[in-house]
Structures are given as C-alpha cells and as structure tokens.
Amino acid sequence: MNKKIFRSSLLVALLVLTASFVMMIGILFNYFQLQIEKELKNEAIYISAAIENEGTEYLKNIVNNEKRVTLISADGTVIADTSVEADELENHLDREEIKKALADGHGTSVRYSETLTEKVVYYAELLDDGSILRVSTKQYTVVTVLLGLSQSISVVILLTFILSFILSRRVSKSIVKPINELDLDNPENNNTYEELSPLLSKISSQHKTIEKQLHEAKKQQEEFSLIIENMSDGLLIIDKNMQVLMCNTSAKKLLNASENVNGNVFSVNRSKSFRQSVEKSLGGERFENEMVYDDRHYNIIANPVYEDSEIIGAFIVIIDITDTIQREQMRREFTSNVSHELKTPLTSISGFAEMMMNGGIDEATVKDFSKSIYDEAQRLISLVIDIIRISELDEKSNMFVKEKVDLYELSEEIIERLKPHADKKSIKMNIFGGKAQVYGVRKILDEIIYNLCDNAVKYNNNGGTVDIIVGTTDNETILTVRDNGIGIPKNAQKRVFERFYRVDKSRSKEKGGTGLGLSIVKHGAVFHNAQITLESQINEGTSITLKFPKQ
Ligand code: ADP
Numbered sequence: 228m229n230k231k232i233f234r235s236s237l238l239v240a241l242l243v244l245t246a247s248f249v250m251m252i253g254i255l256f257n258y259f260q261l262q263i264e265k266e267l268k269n270e271a272i273y274i275s276a277a278i279e280n281e282g283t284e285y286l287k288n289i290v291n292n293e294k295r296v297t298l299i300s301a302d303g304t305v306i307a308d309t310s311v312e313a314d315e316l317e318n319h320l321d322r323e324e325i326k327k328a329l330a331d332g333h334g335t336s337v338r339y340s341e342t343l344t345e346k347v348v349y350y351a352e353l354l355d356d357g358s359i360l361r362v363s364t365k366q367y368t369v370v371t372v373l374l375g376l377s378q379s380i381s382v383v384i385l386l387t388f389i390l391s392f393i394l395s396r397r398v399s400k401s402i403v404k405p406i407n408e409l410d411l412d413n414p415e416n417n418n419t420y421e422e423l424s425p426l427l428s429k430i431s432s433q434h435k436t437i438e439k440q441l442h443e444a445k446k447q448q449e450e451f452s453l454i455i456e457n458m459s460d461g462l463l464i465i466d467k468n469m470q471v472l473m474c475n476t477s478a479k480k481l482l483n484a485s486e487n488v489n490g491n492v493f494s495v496n497r498s499k500s501f502r503q504s505v506e507k508s509l510g511g512e513r514f515e516n517e518m519v520y521d522d523r524h525y526n527i528i529a530n531p532v533y534e535d536s537e538i539i540g541a542f543i544v545i546i547d548i549t550d551t552i553q554r555e556q557m558r559r560e561f562t563s564n565v566s567h568e569l570k571t572p573l574t575s576i577s578g579f580a581e582m583m584m585n586g587g588i589d590e591a592t593v594k595d596f597s598k599s600i601y602d603e604a605q606r607l608i609s610l611v612i613d614i615i616r617i618s619e620l621d622e623k624s625n626m627f628v629k630e631k632v633d634l635y636e637l638s639e640e641i642i643e644r645l646k647p648h649a650d651k652k653s654i655k656m657n658i659f660g661g662k663a664q665v666y667g668v669r670k671i672l673d674e675i676i677y678n679l680c681d682n683a684v685k686y687n688n689n690g691g692t693v694d695i696i697v698g699t700t701d702n703e704t705i706l707t708v709r710d711n712g713i714g715i716p717k718n719a720q721k722r723v724f725e726r727f728y729r730v731d732k733s734r735s736k737e738k739g740g741t742g743l744g745l746s747i748v749k750h751g752a753v754f755h756n757a758q759i760t761l762e763s764q765i766n767e768g769t770s771i772t773l774k775f776p777k778q
Contacts, residue, residue: 228406232399240391244384252373260348260366264335267350267362270294271333275352275360283307294364295347299325301357319361324351328359337366461545465492467509467538481525481545496520504529508541523549557726564727568610568741572603579603606739613743616674617726620750627668627754634663634672634706638695641676645684653690656680660697663704665775667755675751678744679708679771685738686769687712704775711768720761724749 274296277285286307289296298306303320305313319325327334328351340347340363351361373380405419414431417423455462461478465471474488474495482496492505500518507514508529518525526546531538579596582588588596635658642656649656665672676695683693687710696707715723719730727742729735735742748771752759756776763769 229399229403232402233395236395236398237391240395241388244387244391248380248384255376260337263348263364263366264350267294267335267348267364268333268352270296271350271352271360271362274362275354278354278360294362297361297363299351299359299361301329301359306358322349322351322361324349324361325359327351328353328361460547461543463492463495463543463545464532464540465505465509465543466540469493469505469509471495472540478543478545481523481547483521500527504543505541508543509538511538517548523547524552525549561726565614568727569607572607572610575603576600576607606736606741609739610741610743613741613747616747617743617750620671620747620754627671629666629668631664632667632669632672634665634676634704635661635697637669637672638676638680638697638706641673641680642695644677645680648681649684649693652684652687654684654687654693655691656684656693656695658695658697663697663699663706665704665755666778667775671751671754675748675773676706676708678748682744683708683710683712683769685740686710699777702777704777705772706775707770707772709768709770714765714767714769715761715763716765720763723761724759 274285274289278298283298283306286296286298286309289309295308295310297308297316297319299319300306303318303325305316305319307313308316323336323338324334327336332353334351335349337346337348339345346366347363348366349361349363351359354360406423409417409419409423409427411430412434414427414434417427419427455473455475458475458477461481462473462475463471463478464473469492470490471488471492471494474484478484478495479486479488482501484495488495493502495501498518498520500516504514504516504527508531511531513531514527514529516527516529518527524547526548528544528546530542530544532540532542579600583593583596638658642658645656680693680695687693691711694707694709696705696709698705715730719728722728723730724745726746728746729740729742749759751757752773758774760772760774761769762772
C-alpha cells in the first residue's frame, strides 16, 4: 500500500510538473513574442525619428544582424533595406503588416520570410510622409527558448523531481502510518480517517459476531466435555491409525489406564477382548464383547465412524456390568437358597405326615409328630414372612412413606414385645439415652431394631443382658444394640449380613432363625443411608451400631 501511494503521488507530481512545465513554456513563449513586438515598436519609433532628422541615409549606418529594417513607400516599393539591396525586393503592398499599417497606422505579423528563410516577426509603422517603416526580427521558436533555458530547466526539473520523490515518500508514509497503527482488536477505539469508519464498524460488528460464535462454540464444547467426563461409562475415540483422540475419566478408571492417555490405543489396555473390539470396529463392524479385568466385568461396544463412506476411526463404550452380574448371581443364589430352605421343613412335614397316615403309631408319638409338623410349619411361616420383607425392601422401597420416628420410643415398644422371650431366658433388657428422631419408614425401622434385639436375646445366655443405647450427635442419630451373649467368630463377622448365612446352622434353626434377620437389617440401613458397624467377641457378646445421618 505504502509503495502504491508513493508511486501514485510521485506520478501525480510528475504529471503536474510536466503540465506546468508545458504551460510555463507557452506563457514564456507568448511573453517573449510580446516583448519582441514591443521592442520592434520602440525601435521603429527611434528609427522613424532618426530618418526624419537624417533621412534614409541613417538606414545605411545601422549595423545589426538581429534586426532588419525596411523602408517602404506608400505604393509598396521598397526604398531601403538593411539586409538586402532594395531593388532586389518586390512590391510589399500585399504584406499583412503593411496593409495594417496603411489602415491603422501600425501593424504586426508573423510569417515565414522567403528572404530570410526563417519565421520572422514584423512591425510596420506609418510615417508622417506616408512611407512605412518596417522593423523585423527572427522569431524565437519553442525549441530556441528551451535550448536557451535548458540549463536552468534541467536544474529545476532535477530539483523538482527530488523534492517530489521526498515529499511523495513522506506523504505516503504519513497516510499509511495511522492505518498501520490501527488497533484492530478494538476497532471502535481508533481515531483515524473518517473514510475508514464504515470499515472499522464492519470489523467491530464482525468481531462481536465471531466472539459470540466462539463463546457459543466454547460453551457447547464445555457442555459436551462435561457430559462426557461425567459419564459413568467409559468412552474412547480413536482414529483409523488406532491413535487415541479422546478418553474420558471413566474409561481411564475402568481400564486402569494412566492419567495421560495418548498414542496407541493398546497402551490403554492390551486384553484380547479389547484388541478384538478395536480391530473389528476399524474393520467396519459394530462389535459387542465382554471383558473380565481385575475381577470386574465390562461390556465393550465398539462402533466404526464413517466419513463419506470411509472409516475414519471408531468409538468404544465401556460399561461396567459387574453389579448387574453380581445381582444376577445373588438372585440365582437366593432362589436356590430359598428352594433349599423351603424344601427342608417341607420334607420333614411330609415325612411326619406320611408316617401318621400309614398309622400304627401310638398317641404320644402322634403328638410328638404333630408338634414337629407345627414347629416346621412355624419355621416355614417365619421364612416366608422374612422373604416377603426382603422382597419388599428390594422392590417396593420407593413406595414407603417416610415420617419422623423416635427411635427411643420405638425401642421401648420392641422391648415390650420381646419381653416374653427375654423372660423365658431371664434376660434383662435395658434402654439408655433419650429422644432420638430419624426421618424414615417406621415399619422398616421397627424391623431393624426388632431383628437386632431378637438376635441379642436368641444368641444370649440365660440371665444375660441386652442394652439398647439411643442418642444423637450434631450430624447423626445413633442406635446400638449390645448383648453379652455367645458372640460371633471373627471370620464370620463380615458374612452374617449375607442372606441365609448362619454361623451355626443347627443352633440358628433350633432358635427359629431363618438366616435372613441381619440381611433385613442391612437392607433397612441402606434404605436409610445408615452406616452399620459390628463388634463382637466370642463368649463376651456382640454390639451392633447404626448411625443415621441427620436430614
Ligand atoms: P438368624 O435368623 O439365623 O438369626 P440372622 O441373619 O439374624 O439370621 O443372623 C445371622 C447369623 O449371625 C445368625 O445365625 C447367628 O449365628 C449370628 N448372629 C446374629 N446376631 C448375633 C448375636 N447378637 N450374637 C451372636 N450371634 C449372632
């Protein structure tokens, strides 16, 4: 731009210079013409005065190569001439300057002189005696003028050129400088050429649009990243060369990969199933596979990504299905356990009933058999009730209505209900603490405390004690059921909350246990977000504590 402005302004300056030069030459030329005419006139006046005094003889004394003086009679005959012999010259009456002088007293003309073979300026003056005095001289041509002034003109041209060059440079620089100094980041803050205002406004509005679009794009990108990062499933995107393009936190965690995942996808995981998924998807196939890694089960779904029907990569979703598999396993175990638990008492009942049906047994034995049938039927009833409770907790947990329940009051009620059992074994049941409210489901809280107290009585020694301690802290409501009974061996302490687990099966059976009591307690605690801890020592007793978070 700078160069262009410089070139243009230099060109303009040179054009102006040439035009002014041509005009100057014209003006000068005209000026010289007038000067010559003036000079010729003055000279004609002097010479006519001299002729009047000295006669035509005066003309003979004039020695001037520059000027030619001619005296012409009123009839056009040349009387005398300073350049040529008078009689050699033809009649001059038809000459333009002579005609004018005869008409107006004086006349001028410029023409080509055949005598002098040059362009000549003539001035003719009518003298008092009727003759005409004509003074003439060569006319300066433009070239003559130019040649005469050539030195000064050359100097002027050179100086003007240098000046134009310098000025054009300065001007172009000064024009471009404010443009170069424009703050395009803040187009509206510029104080520059008015002509640039529309352009700057346009840039400013485009800035705003771009900024807005960038902001939108960034927001969308952030939202997308946030969603991807917060997905519990792993997501991996790779290009066709198996290079990792994106790997979310869950994928890193599930595949146990390092924090900085980049490079080849097999640096993330090398297992056979993973490799197979990657290869099949890059081969254009949607592939689902199961992978077992670090004792956990994953479902890998790999999909090819196409662009213009060409595979450009793949995305791989990794879903942790361990819980589903475990739940399925638990369900299967539960069904088989339930069948087994139901079968045992039913087999006994059926056996006793068959013997009674066959007859031949005395009345006392029939009574014994009937009692056994009754006991087994009771066990079946308790078992079915417990199974129903567990199923309810499993499936209908969102149908329960929550309310404020005072654990102290509830524990007092439960003590009353268990009193007949406790009295049979001379077990003393105590309650400590005070009002301790929990926002929960009364029925479930009742089952929790009842099962804990029931066990504390069941697995206690005659004359033992059961203490229920209820209290609150700033953040929690705490309930502890403590007994000084038989205790639970260390290796069984973790398992007592499993369904149907019993430390001593026959003992539990004898006490009417189903193996589901603590499982119901655990479910109830999970439902109320409560934390369970168990402490136990063989032959010293057991203490189970539940901590309910305050709402
Ligand atoms: P059960 O119906 O057999 O009592 P639970 O699930 O309530 O089943 O308890 C599981 C097992 O844990 C019991 O069989 C028993 O061996 C043991 N247990 C539970 N509570 C106590 C306790 N307070 N003292 C000693 N052992 C206990």
